[in-house]
Amino acid sequence: MTHQKFALGIARKGVFFGFALFVLAAILFFLQQYYKPHASIVKLKTDFTVSAADILSEFQQDEATAAPKYTDKVVEISGTLVAKKKTDDGSALLILQDTMEGISCQLDPEWAKENASVLDGLAEGSPLHVKGVCKGYLMELKISPAMVVTP
Numbered sequence: 001m002t003h004q005k006f007a008l009g010i011a012r013k014g015v016f017f018g019f020a021l022f023v024l025a026a027i028l029f030f031l032q033q034y035y036k037p038h039a040s041i042v043k044l045k046t047d048f049t050v051s052a053a054d055i056l057s058e059f060q061q062d063e064a065t066a067a068p069k070y071t072d073k074v075v076e077i078s079g080t081l082v083a084k085k086k087t088d089d090g091s092a093l094l095i096l097q098d099t100m101e102g103i104s105c106q107l108d109p110e111w112a113k114e115n116a117s118v119l120d121g122l123a124e125g126s127p128l129h130v131k132g133v134c135k136g137y138l139m140e141l142k143i144s145p146a147m148v149v150t151p
Contacts, residue, residue, distance in 0.1 A: 041108045041132060041145045044074045052079025052097045059137040060101075070134040076149060077103060081128040084119075092119055094146070096128065101140055105130045108145035118148055 048055075048070065055077060058066040079096035087093055092112045096103040112119060122128065132146025 041074075041111060041147050044131075044133075046076045046131060047073040049076045050078075052077050052103055056097060056101070056103065056141060059141060063137055067136060071136050073134055074131065075134050075143065076129060076131045077105075077143070078127065078129045079103065081122055081124055081126055083124060084122060094122070094128070094130065094148070096130065103130075103141040103143060105132055105146040106142075106144035108132075108147055111145070111147040115148070118150060122148070 055066075055070065055075070058069075077096065079102075081094060081096060082102060083095040083099050085093040085095070087106065091109060092107040094105040094107065096105065107119075129149035130143065130146050131149050132143035135142040135144055
């Protein structure tokens with residue numbers, strides 16, 4: 001009888017050790033994914049090159065078709081800068097085409113920090129090329145993270 005209790009005790013310890021090892025592995029995997037640096041927008045390959053007027057027209061005419069085509073894709077958009085703003089958290093925000101239903105481009109913080117002189121040189125009403133990840137359309141097209149493409 002004592003042999004069975006001994007074997008049962010070892011089995012319980014093995015199950016406990018296996019479970020603890022699984023939990024530790026899951027925590028390490030989560031931490032690795034959480035702290036993994038995000039891909040630099042500069043290095044991402046452009047999926048679509050389009051004018052601001054064309055992409056806005058596609059979303060306004062048939063959002064059900066345009067959304068799967070562009071959402072989570074890297075787009076390079078050419079248009080007219082109508083506003084430069086700062087968000088509540090200090091991020092730079094560029095608005096193309098129209099302040100109400102245009103394209104809202106939230107700049108990548110690292111890119112913006114490294115290219116402050118480019119941002120300072122942007123004038124409202126001037127042509128602009130922006131590259132970023134399309135996040136979708138809700139009254140305006142959201143592009144984030146984004147960067148200014150310089151000629």
